[in-house]
Amino acid sequence: MKLFLYFILIFGFNTEIYSQNFFVPTSVLSTGTEYVDAIASTSSGVVLAAQLNSGVYRTTNNGINWAICGLTGRRVYKIASAPDGNIFTLGGTTSNIYISRSTDNGLSWSDVMTQARANNYANGGGGIVFVNSTTIVAALSFTLGPTIGDVAAVIMRSTDAGSSWIQVYTLVTGFTNDLVLTPTGKILAATSLGGVKASTNNGTNWLNTGYNIYSNRLEVNSLGHVFVSRATAGDTIDMIYKSTDDGVLWFPVNCSGRSIRDFIIDSQDRLYVSNESKQVKRSSDGGSTWEYITSGIPASQYVYSLYMAGNGILFAGTNSSGVYRSATVVSSGNINGNIPSAFSLKQNYPNPFNPVTIINYQLAASNYVKLTISDIAGREVAVLVNQKQNAGKYEVKWDASNYSTGVYFYRLISREFSETRKMILLK
Known part of the structure; x- marks a missing residue:
């Protein structure tokens, strides 16, 4: 009897601690310790996660079960949901770069753009924006020269909703890590060597902005303010900058830590950051103060990707084949009935x-x-x-x-x- 009571007390105590964690584990994508580079969801609520060199996985139950769904043997570093409900990925191998598309919520994939790039070791860094129902602009990084620092990005554009693509520009400014469409219709690119670049003609030409430091993620809040995060080797603090004039002038945002890995803004304008200090943190006041929400993720793991799903669940991908999700809904979801299938x-x-x-x-x-x-x-x-x-x-x-x-x-x-x-x- 005493042994039974002891078991109940211990079990109840552990459950209480577990329930207080911000994150809970989902099932592991695969064996091994590969990076989870990107996470996204479809308009029907399917969540997709891309694992380094192991392909794309999908779940229909918020991570209770994951199943491989394609694109194995390449690094997929960006997943995005189009206005028409189709899903696009950016990826590459040592010989090619690819844009791939799924029209069935990730069950099957086809390559809609393949470009040969010999000795390509720059598989990582890219972005995609949907300008309207037919025009899409994407950036894919590739190896330009013989050394690891010789990296550029091709700017590809489609005017038929992603069925065909043409190259319209080459950004010779290192990795292009992200793209964002501002409220004025301007496209901004976060680059590793040229800071933030801007295009007002859907990628045909690019100009400098007022930010010329290494940049890796771009976000826009409800006021139309643009945020950019920085992550460089040797950074001792997290760096986020904000622009209130479409990228002309930039101002630093208070943020402590070391070298940002990923950065997102939710529907309530809260900022989420993961960094090289193995931290995930959140700010509800534009960066003035921060709370740490890393609990539930093992201290040995870095969070490489963050994603807020339409149902208000926050997902985090790590460097050990793991995907974690918030234990509860942390952001307001759809307030007008079922989520539409397209913009x-x-x-x-x-x-x-x-x-x-x-x-x-x-x-x-x-x-x-x-x-x-x-x-x-x-x-x-x-x-x-x-x-x-x-x-x-x-x-x-x-x-x-x-x-x-x-x-x-x-x-x-x-x-x-x-x-x-x-x-x-x-x-």
């Missing part, structure tokens, strides 16, 4: 109208959103939405009582999607 901007109704019309749009994931009205000359005359919103369906009313008869354009811009439609005001 879209609907035609306004009625159209023509006088003087009120309705604009509907839907978001497949939490995003910064800006909805603007412009006249026939391209002048912005109204801003209807300018904030971060959860995945869901939205309806906005525009009262044009104070505007003249004519043709107007309404444009929806988010980090992963941009589309413009025409409407007619008749009085």
Whole structure:
């Protein structure tokens, strides 16, 4: 009897400690100690994780079970969900770089872009943005010369939703580690040797910004402010910078630690960072103060990738084939029913109208959103939405009582999607 009670007490005590951890383990992707480079989710809630040289894994139950689903034998370092629900990955081997696509939530994959790159040892670092429903821009790093520092990135563009690609530029500024689409439609690139670069014509040309330090991750918050993180060998502190003017001027954000590995912002504008100090931390006040949320992840493991799923679960990929998830929902999810399967901007109704019309749009994931009205000359005359919103369906009313008869354009811009439609005001 005493032995039985002792077992109950010990079991209950351990369970209580376990439940207090921020992270809990999911099933291990595979044996070995390979990096989990990227994590993402589909519009239907399937979570995908890419493991160094071992392919892409998928789970339909938040990590209780993982199954290999393809792209083995190459390093996949970026996974992204497109507005139409398709999934894209960026990856490479020592001889090629690839853009791959899945149209069935990761069950099968096809290479939609292959480019030969002999002696390519720079498999890592890249980004992808969805400019609108058909235009996609991607950056893939590759080995340019004989030494490890000779790295560049090709800028690829598709105008048919990812079925075909053309090379439009080469950024000879080391690794290109990330891309982001700002609310104004500008594409920013985080590079290792050239800082943050900017393109206003979907990747055809690139210019310097006010940030010229090594950069590895880019994020945009609900106010449209852009954040960039830095990670270089020998860094003794974490470095995050913020721009409130679309990347022209940058200011440091308070952040302690050593060399950032990954950095994300959730739908409530909270900042999450993983670093070389084997820490994961979160800030709810823009970086003024931080709380450590590493509990549950073994002290021997680095977190290489962070991802906030649409259901509000935070996932963390480590250097030991492990994926951990938050024990509870930590970010608000969809507040408008089921998560839509794709981003879209609907035609306004009625159209023509006088003087009120309705604009509907839907978001497949939490995003910064800006909805603007412009006249026939391209002048912005109204801003209807300018904030971060959860995945869901939205309806906005525009009262044009104070505007003249004519043709107007309404444009929806988010980090992963941009589309413009025409409407007619008749009085």
